Amino acid sequence: MSLHQRSPESLPVAIIGAGPVGLAAAANLVERGIEFVIYESGDEIASSIRQWGHTRLFSPWKHVVDPASRRLLEATGWQLPAPEGLPTGAELVENYLEPLAALDSLAHRIRTGVMVEAVTRRGMDRTRTALRASTPFLLRARTVEGVEEFTARAVIDTSGTYAYPNSLASSGLDPLGLADVTDRVSHALPDVLGRDRERFAGRHTTVVGAGHSAANTLLALAELTEQEPKTRITWLIRNASAVRVTTSDDDGLAARASIGRRVDALVTAGRIAVVDRFEIVRLGRTDDGVRVYGSRAGELVEHDTDLVVSATGLRPNLAMLREIRLELDEIIEAPKRLAPLIDPNVHTCGTVEPHGFAELTHPEPGFFLAGMKSYGRAPTFLLATGYEQVRSITAWIAGDITAASNVELKLPATAVCSTVCS
Structure with missing residues (x-):
């Protein structure tokens, strides 16, 4: 047959x-x-x-x-x-x-x-x-x-x-200018402390996203700053707070519950800079990195960084x-x-x-x-x-x-x- x-x-x-x-x-x-x-x-x-x-x-x-x-x-x-x-x-x-x-x-x-x-x-x-x-x-x-x-x-x-990552832009579409900076934008969960270490060490990285993938990368970058003090971290989110990383003390998964607390502590200590309510519209190439264009509270704003990690889901x-x-x-x-x-x-x-x-x-x-x-x-x-x-x-x-x-x-x-x- x-x-x-x-x-x-x-x-x-x-x-x-x-x-x-x-x-x-x-x-x-x-x-x-x-x-x-x-x-x-x-x-x-x-x-x-x-x-x-x-x-x-x-x-x-x-x-x-x-x-x-x-x-x-x-x-x-x-x-x-x-x-x-x-x-x-x-x-x-x-x-x-x-x-x-x-x-x-x-x-x-x-x-x-x-x-x-x-x-x-x-x-x-x-x-x-x-x-x-x-x-x-x-x-x-x-x-x-x-x-x-x-x-x-x-x-x-x-x-x-x-x-298949979600877009960096709040519209759901790829932000204008993305094709010009793809070499400076990383997918979620890069190996910051391992194979990708050289890329991130001593540079300014902006992590975009409000979930646990973003939080894990922030924690790894914070550990990298202890070994490479010139490393800088910015956490860019489009809402007023990263509610998906906020967990309760009675979480059935203890490791999951600790992630939010650890990130919060690093923010409070000033080791992670937070830019909230930032709606990304466009990306541009600079001599050293990426310029992120967006809106914040109805005003046009810009944010310069060396690298972007897309952890938007x-x-x-x-x-x-x-x-x-x-x-x-x-x-x-x-x-x-x-x-x-x-x-x-x-x-x-x-x-x-x-x-x-x-x-x-x-x-x-x-x-x-x-x-x-x-x-x-x-x-x-x-x-x-x-x-x-x-x-x-x-x-x-x-x-x-x-x-x-x-x-x-x-x-x-x-x-x-x-x-x-x-």
């Missing part, structure tokens, strides 16, 4: 992204006896995490290992690292994700260096309805060999959001899904039924209700967003949430509606979370 004649049920499930949630989806499918293929854009698994691997998570080991993955690993003699210990991103990869991906049941089903550029139905654009649900999915991807296409019975998109790449029938919230770009449960104006990580396939369902049967990408622009994602999502989704794919509907989630209480440091 040729590939084009195969029924959807005989095809594998396509998982986009070999990060923690994508690998967790694979582990659940292994336990269900369902074939799958993982398509990872990087040359190695967990390519995004490796970029911020120097950063320590504020969730301990006991919260960042998927239950199905743990069962597969422990069957080979693997042991969970100290449950209360806080891994860095690199430790998460080395001590958990790499051993998981190396298992015989997963390894030969992972394809790295495959950038999925579009998802559709085979022979159908989004306007065609007849026989749609029974038609296989088609994934078009760019590989080292060129452009390839793959078919699948279902698609779980866990490709994340790290590669992340957003999903939806362009690759243009031919898929999505039902997304008009504000945070999360699945419509999920959005009210994760709205950052109402919820923190610890107050997110359990949710699974039902809340993640779209008008496109068999297609799911999961993991960080399912949260759209909401910064309240924790890995434990993503693991329960894919457990439910894979149960639905297996036809086990009882297990798919029985969602449970125990999260650390209170506070606001980072999109990349859960």
